[in-house]
Amino acid sequence: MERIIFYILAAVIILFAVASVTSRKILRAVIYLLFVLIGIAGLYFLVDYNFLAAIQLTVYGGGIIVLFIFAVMLIHHVELVLEKTALKKKLIAGALSASGLAVTLWAISTYPFPETSATAYSSIEVADIGRILLSYEDGGFILPFEVISVLLVAVMIGSIVIAKGRKLVADGSPKTEDGSEKLTENK
């Protein structure tokens, strides 16, 4: 049963991944990519790692794909079709992805997967993930956690500064820092 579900999911992932890179309608490509990501979430559910599956759905399904769809909706019309890529570009992209695949396959094949007995196995709890994330002992992830937090705060402040623009002066025209007027800024 599990084996059958795995093969179905794997076939779905591969088919939609191929469809995603070959489709010439950009929003369809995005939706095929969404199916690939949902398929991967399905694999996580299959190995009983529910937390990671839900993260996959929230971050990739709900976040990244919605961002892609927004970008496509702003710049593309429904009837537009992407132009065919040149052979040279195709070759370069193909070589790059082949090398990426080679590195991944090498890493997987050389990694010694330790065997665990089926009886000792238990589903991973969210509480354990939280504890390890904040632990500063051996195998804890407090340092990466802090670094990512600082990075996210910096990104948030940066985006606010960029989005805020410049202040309006009393007569309503925008003013730059050196006092010269600039009419293109809207705020």
Added chain:
Amino acid sequence: MNFIQMIIPLNITKTISDWIYSIMPETAASYTIMVVIAVAYLLLFAVAGLYLVLLERKVAAWFQLRIGPNRVGPWGLLQTMADALKLVSKELTSTIKIDKFLYNLAPYFVIVAALMAMAVFPFSKQFQAFDINIGVFFLIAISSIGVIGILLAGWSSNNKYALIGAMRSGLQTISYELSVGLSILTMVLLTGSLQLSEIVEAQRTGGWLILQGHIPSVIAFMIFMIAGTAETNRAPFDLVEAESELGAGFHTEYSGMKFAYFFLAEFINMFIIASIAVVLFFGGWLSPFGITDNITWFPEVIWFIIKVAGLIFLMMWFRWTFPRLRVDQLLTLEWKYLLPLNLMNLMLMAIIIWLNWTI
């Protein structure tokens, strides 16, 4: 089988499942039970959807001093069934210059997301299809998938009103998802578990969570109901499909059953929001003051349905009381009021739990 053990049949259906196991070999029986549960959920889905539409029309009529649907069946009870039959028999029309694949796919995104969310609710102690250990988080994850269907419907229709409606929907859902998530997180602080059945069990002793967490719980409940109404795109947050400006918004170009899917999903989403609120704040299927705890045959699902109906009535009350917001008012409400309030509320809840001031 690992998957089957997670599915616990309803008390009444326990005899049915025993009976199926007695007449079939084990594998066949487990597949049969899967099919039976799927059919039961689909039926629940359809019936709940149809009768919520009827309830909405009755409530609307009551608020406007009318009678409401009263011709088909006694008190108009079969009105929405007749509507559904009409919608099934209608021709599915579409325009020429659309993206056919995405246009046909979009309704299913919305409806499948709603169906998946239904699976994790504990309707009663034994009536829960999928008791996953990250229940609440799973609900948030699924609700973020549903909006993709609306965005696709708007874009692939090749209609500017549909596109504007879809853009509004995207921006509204993404903004208000934050408030829904944060108010749920406030309550999770109190329970210490994401599993829905455990959250309900935590309320057996010590009362409903809205009482246990008193002030921050009440604030979280109010924020959750406001943000939840916005997530389902209902009035006063229905500028996604504002009739006076956009025709019908993102589903302008849809007809027949595909339109009905969007319509049904809206009502099921309302049911889902009310169910989350009932589980997180009002004790799920637990009876008030434990009055039916000792009656073993009492179907606890009745308490769940009564509480959900009360909250759904509250959301309908919103709809027929408040005028529609403008886009800028909508975003101001979320980003300038609800979100800061929610973050402060989360801190308040943490402090209250730290000082052990919960009831």
